Amino acid sequence: RLSPTALKVQFGLVRAAARMDRFNCMKLEFRLAQRLLAHPDFALGVRLFAGGGQGALPRWTPAELDKVSAAHVAALFRPRDDDHLLNLAPAPLFNAPDREHVFH
DSSP: OOOHHHHHHHHHHHHHHTTSOHHHHHHHHHHHHHHHHTSHHHHHHHHHHTTTTTTOOOOOSSSSGGGSOHHHHHHHHSOOTTGGGOOOOOOHHHHOSSTHHHHO
């Protein structure tokens, strides 16, 4: 009942995040969110989660995990032309090895 595309993207994100600092991970998550909002599986997933598709089998695009190409997933991860506009200043929270001091 889960989107095959979303599963592969999540797996790729976990693997990529293991090699990134928190700041760049947040930038990547923002980029992926922008692209996945436009994917047809997003609207379908929201309807299913909200109960609008009760009892119906989802029609994911593509429908099977092995049909989600590595090229399609890689394209979702590629930098966007407007990535430079996402000019987030690294906050102490992202760079602090021990975040306890941020919350106390």
